[in-house]
Amino acid sequence: MRKFLIASAAAIAAMIGLASPAMAAGGGDVKLQTGEWSFTGPFGYFDKAALQRGFQVYREVCAGCHGLDYIAFRNLADLGYNEAEIKAIAAEYEVMDGPDDEGEMFMRPARPADIIPNPYRNNNEARASNNGAMPPDLSLIAKARANGPDYLYSLLLGYVDAPADKDVPDGMHYNNAYSGNLIAMPQPIYGDDVEYADGAPTTPEGLSADVTNFLMWAAEPKLEVRKRIGVAAVFFLSIFLVMSYFAKRRVWADLH
Amino acid sequence: MSAEKFSNPVVRWIDHRLPVFSMLDHEKYDYPVPKNLNYMWNFGVLAGLALVIMIVTGIVLAMNYTAHVDHAFGSVERIMRDVNHGWLIRYIHMNTASFFFIVVYIHMFRGLYYGSYKAPRELLWMLGVVIFLLMMATAFMGYVLPWGQMSFWGATVITNLFSAIPFVGESIVVFLWGGFSVDNPTLNRFFSLHYLMPFLIAGVVVLHIVALHRFGSNNPIGIDAKGPQDTISFHPYYTIKDLVGIAMFLLLLAVAVFFFPNAMGHPDNYIPANPMQTPAHIVPEWYFLPFYAILRAVPDKLGGVLLMFSAIFVLFVLPWLDRSPVRSARFRPVFRIFFWLLFIDCILLGYLGGMPAEGIYVLLSRLATAWYFLHFLVILPMLSVFETTKPLPKSISEPVLATARGVA
Numbered sequence: 001m002r003k004f005l006i007a008s009a010a011a012i013a014a015m016i017g018l019a020s021p022a023m024a025a026g027g028g029d030v031k032l033q034t035g036e037w038s039f040t041g042p043f044g045y046f047d048k049a050a051l052q053r054g055f056q057v058y059r060e061v062c063a064g065c066h067g068l069d070y071i072a073f074r075n076l077a078d079l080g081y082n083e084a085e086i087k088a089i090a091a092e093y094e095v096m097d098g099p100d101d102e103g104e105m106f107m108r109p110a111r112p113a114d115i116i117p118n119p120y121r122n123n124n125e126a127r128a129s130n131n132g133a134m135p136p137d138l139s140l141i142a143k144a145r146a147n148g149p150d151y152l153y154s155l156l157l158g159y160v161d162a163p164a165d166k167d168v169p170d171g172m173h174y175n176n177a178y179s180g181n182l183i184a185m186p187q188p189i190y191g192d193d194v195e196y197a198d199g200a201p202t203t204p205e206g207l208s209a210d211v212t213n214f215l216m217w218a219a220e221p222k223l224e225v226r227k228r229i230g231v232a233a234v235f236f237l238s239i240f241l242v243m244s245y246f247a248k249r250r251v252w253a254d255l256h
Numbered sequence: 257m258s259a260e261k262f263s264n265p266v267v268r269w270i271d272h273r274l275p276v277f278s279m280l281d282h283e284k285y286d287y288p289v290p291k292n293l294n295y296m297w298n299f300g301v302l303a304g305l306a307l308v309i310m311i312v313t314g315i316v317l318a319m320n321y322t323a324h325v326d327h328a329f330g331s332v333e334r335i336m337r338d339v340n341h342g343w344l345i346r347y348i349h350m351n352t353a354s355f356f357f358i359v360v361y362i363h364m365f366r367g368l369y370y371g372s373y374k375a376p377r378e379l380l381w382m383l384g385v386v387i388f389l390l391m392m393a394t395a396f397m398g399y400v401l402p403w404g405q406m407s408f409w410g411a412t413v414i415t416n417l418f419s420a421i422p423f424v425g426e427s428i429v430v431f432l433w434g435g436f437s438v439d440n441p442t443l444n445r446f447f448s449l450h451y452l453m454p455f456l457i458a459g460v461v462v463l464h465i466v467a468l469h470r471f472g473s474n475n476p477i478g479i480d481a482k483g484p485q486d487t488i489s490f491h492p493y494y495t496i497k498d499l500v501g502i503a504m505f506l507l508l509l510a511v512a513v514f515f516f517p518n519a520m521g522h523p524d525n526y527i528p529a530n531p532m533q534t535p536a537h538i539v540p541e542w543y544f545l546p547f548y549a550i551l552r553a554v555p556d557k558l559g560g561v562l563l564m565f566s567a568i569f570v571l572f573v574l575p576w577l578d579r580s581p582v583r584s585a586r587f588r589p590v591f592r593i594f595f596w597l598l599f600i601d602c603i604l605l606g607y608l609g610g611m612p613a614e615g616i617y618v619l620l621s622r623l624a625t626a627w628y629f630l631h632f633l634v635i636l637p638m639l640s641v642f643e644t645t646k647p648l649p650k651s652i653s654e655p656v657l658a659t660a661r662g663v664a
Contacts, residue, residue, distance in 0.1 A: 230511075251493060
């Protein structure tokens, strides 16, 4: 029943296709801009220069409020930094260690094995410093939102003037990419917020794209190796499929 | 006596004392299989393969997972980031779960289409429904383990269903939770059961295969094999045909694992569970959506729960609802139309289960739910009486040769 097989495959595809936007339904009149990302498609990869610039944007803009609780300094090797550079970056931070032999906690410069320190000691402090709103951890944010990269890019560029009929309460901000349009985070990127060493454009679009690249890496650091193995696996299995099909024909030939 | 079959002396020595090789040989060569099985008959083997993949990857994941509310989410991230190829093992486990359900749903619809549930295969079918129920329980508890937002809230919604049972419902829910809310004891017991249940599934699969081998496979024509001219040996004919299916399955699985690993999951599950914050829409995994739609179609909680379980229970009694002596839909023109309507209805229910329960979706859910039960409880029994079936071929060989001639 070839018809049955095709119908089933089509139905499953349709169901997944229909269900995904349904699941992702955040609600509201949200329109996402689509950026151009090097990491999409079967041969996707991370643009290391963009990752380094994105990390700089994170450090100088985002890190005031947002943590990266699943990223250690050693992970920055993926961005193209060598061991000495990573040690130097880590040493710019102080982390709490201990207890020492006297039972006291103490501060020391961070080492590559340490997690990038969170700006707040705990969630309560994070809330208290942000009008009661909790700045989410950014380690997984690119996977924790539907269409993550496009969403982040659109959100960072989505601060526009509120329509006249929209009431924006104190401490809230209007954003055309955010579900419900009212977001507690003030506009983080205006353009020229950081100074790039490589002279890449520091327009709002450039900065937002760079930090989105960085956050996608943070959420899915194994993306490149995954796709590389994937291409080989699909290639191998395609040949395996064709060969097993002809082997089947050969075996069955003696029946007729 | 059968030991003489083997040329290898070691095999002969073992087989004389422990006749496992004779047993395998018997299943491989002596087990007669109808010669006309199409590719729809691959899906039993594929389901078995999916179960094996799930158990193997699951055991490795369990070595690196921590079943504690404070560490579960982090331990999964550690698997994704720091365990060697942990991301691969977890993505295979996640996506094979979905593929397992795809394969089993096709397997079930194949059984519905070709009447594989009819005498003498009623128990074979019912054991299959038991496997399906165990799979649903296992998948549900597995989804809770990463302790993301959907894990937590899905667990809350589903366990709360039992509170609809009169008088003892509240006590049952407390018993399931191991406390007064979904919390650490819940996660611990779900992990324990999630590890246990695949082995129960494997046990029922053995019974399923024993029942299958009693009368052999049904076939696309749905008439019994009349003699050796209608059958061929399982090996090499169906081993090689299953291999084609396995290659296709692995290829599609690889595409999902390597290029769309999160397409069948929910982004909210990458947010750590937060009992203080409810997601905008709580939805189960996609493979539960048809049942979720039935659950929400009823305005009464107990009614919804009963109807949802009835949707599966009705499959248990299916062999006695459809009393038509003709198995295959090929010879049942009216049944065939209703089969496709049911198929569309189930897809529609799946779609509606993913939509918010408001407006037109509620009405459509009710209609689709009504149709589901109408199909099994009214249409099938009526068709058994009123449908005029097409004449059946005399034997399996007859139409096989006819089509062979037609092609040639």
